Amino acid sequence: MSDRYLALAQSPLGRQFFSALNLPAPPRLARELQAYGPQPLAGKTALVAGVPQARHRTTLEAALRGAGASLSGDKPALLLFDASGATGPAELKPLYAFFHERLAGLPGGTHVVVIGRAPASCDSAAEAAAAGALSGFVKSLAKEIGRKGATANLVTVADGAEAWLGGALRFLLSGHAAFVTGQTLPLTPPARSLKPGDCSRPLDGKTALVTGAARGIGAAIARSLAREGAHVIGVDRPQEEAALQGTLAAFDGKPLLLDVTAADAGERIAEAAGQLDLVVHNAGVTRDKLLRNMPEHFWDMVLGINLEAIVRINEQLLAGALAPQARMVCISSIGGIAGNAGQTNYAATKSGVISYVAALAAEVGKRGMAINAVAPGFIETQMTASIPPANRFFGRRMSALLQGGLPEDIAEAVTFLGAAPLSGGVNGVTLRVCGQNWLGA
Numbered sequence: 001m002s003d004r005y006l007a008l009a010q011s012p013l014g015r016q017f018f019s020a021l022n023l024p025a026p027p028r029l030a031r032e033l034q035a036y037g038p039q040p041l042a043g044k045t046a047l048v049a050g051v052p053q054a055r056h057r058t059t060l061e062a063a064l065r066g067a068g069a070s071l072s073g074d075k076p077a078l079l080l081f082d083a084s085g086a087t088g089p090a091e092l093k094p095l096y097a098f099f100h101e102r103l104a105g106l107p108g109g110t111h112v113v114v115i116g117r118a119p120a121s122c123d124s125a126a127e128a129a130a131a132g133a134l135s136g137f138v139k140s141l142a143k144e145i146g147r148k149g150a151t152a153n154l155v156t157v158a159d160g161a162e163a164w165l166g167g168a169l170r171f172l173l174s175g176h177a178a179f180v181t182g183q184t185l186p187l188t189p190p191a192r193s194l195k196p197g198d199c200s201r202p203l204d205g206k207t208a209l210v211t212g213a214a215r216g217i218g219a220a221i222a223r224s225l226a227r228e229g230a231h232v233i234g235v236d237r238p239q240e241e242a243a244l245q246g247t248l249a250a251f252d253g254k255p256l257l258l259d260v261t262a263a264d265a266g267e268r269i270a271e272a273a274g275q276l277d278l279v280v281h282n283a284g285v286t287r288d289k290l291l292r293n294m295p296e297h298f299w300d301m302v303l304g305i306n307l308e309a310i311v312r313i314n315e316q317l318l319a320g321a322l323a324p325q326a327r328m329v330c331i332s333s334i335g336g337i338a339g340n341a342g343q344t345n346y347a348a349t350k351s352g353v354i355s356y357v358a359a360l361a362a363e364v365g366k367r368g369m370a371i372n373a374v375a376p377g378f379i380e381t382q383m384t385a386s387i388p389p390a391n392r393f394f395g396r397r398m399s400a401l402l403q404g405g406l407p408e409d410i411a412e413a414v415t416f417l418g419a420a421p422l423s424g425g426v427n428g429v430t431l432r433v434c435g436q437n438w439l440g441a
């Protein structure tokens, strides 16, 4: 479903028209859809600043150089501020000064990352107040600069997780995260055996399974994982055989026709796939109705596919089909965060996913594994094409970036969370990929 308002705003004539009428014009996002490669930030200039006691500046600068960014030059497109050493709110003044003087001429497509200490690692309530202040700051800054296609995100670093900053920056400072803004990404130390590895082709030699891979977001995820070197097995319902084969043929993926609600779905996956390094639970449906009018089978179907199947399949896979450092990624939704009239069933499953991921993280983390979720906002797929036009208009426009996302935006976030060299320090987290949609923000 094409977004005509966006297309008009980005055409030469439309730009004049939007500017004359002072209409909000969705910016063109500089998406990166190529493989990471060794230096994903090559050709970009970064500026790093921080509070006087900043803890991670040396690591940040080394990570930026390693990813190919230059640390000197005019008009930096990457702005980083390390606020991690602030022991109280008064020490945040340099944060204000640094951004205040740079926002007037901010280049379009700038990526901002603020680094903070994880509130749980703070030594005093005053330090936690300063650390907590960063979240409101970044959310507001993201809303202020979003019209330029610029993003701002916060990374919190728990003690012992500093080594994972490099992978997080490769994602958040590049076009791989063009639709991620106003979010907090918490880094925590993983099991001792996991060390940051080679970030180029981060899924080389890995076996990944994606449910609902025939079309939409699942197909984009399958393509993106294959691009980074994974051997992909795509699952979908038997009636989607042709579409599934069409998607997977492009990169020699293996189809597995299966309804994820089958009682033995996990066992059949294990049988067909062997040992898995990555499992992406993407298959999902909506059956919207106000609760008072909702037939029982709408409830059963949505709960069964979107949530019960994830729990059951993981239980079966955790019994022995997962590699020692396997990662799992589930697809939630901002609908699960905000709620929606007519979506009690869907929103229940999507908020259920968020709690499930947070709860299972500690258990799988002890085994060296990780589980995370992505909560998409309004994404241009067959699912959202069926939304009434007025709702679709507001679904797209009510966000810092003034537009809907593409399936590729979700695929990039899933690829990041599924690749241990990039996101080994992320576990139990739900990352919103929504252009900072106002729903539940």
Ligand SMILES: NC(=O)c1ccc[n+]([C@@H]2O[C@H](COP(=O)([O-])OP(=O)(O)OC[C@H]3O[C@@H](n4cnc5c(N)ncnc54)[C@H](O)[C@@H]3O)[C@@H](O)[C@H]2O)c1
Pocket (backbone or CB within 6 Å): 211, 212, 213, 214, 215, 216, 217, 218, 235, 236, 237, 240, 258, 259, 260, 261, 282, 283, 284, 285, 305, 331, 332, 333, 334, 375, 376, 377, 378, 379, 380, 381, 382, 383, 384
């Ligand atoms: N499109 C959006 O804006 C949006 C927003 C938030 C969350 N999501 C979530 O993203 C995921 C993908 O959504 P989409 O928009 O690509 O949807 P889609 O309808 O385009 O694709 C869903 C895929 O899942 C498959 N599927 C459905 N039931 C299945 C079953 N029982 N067994 C196996 N496969 C099954 C379908 O055949 C289809 O290929 C879903 O979990 C959805 O809830 C989408």
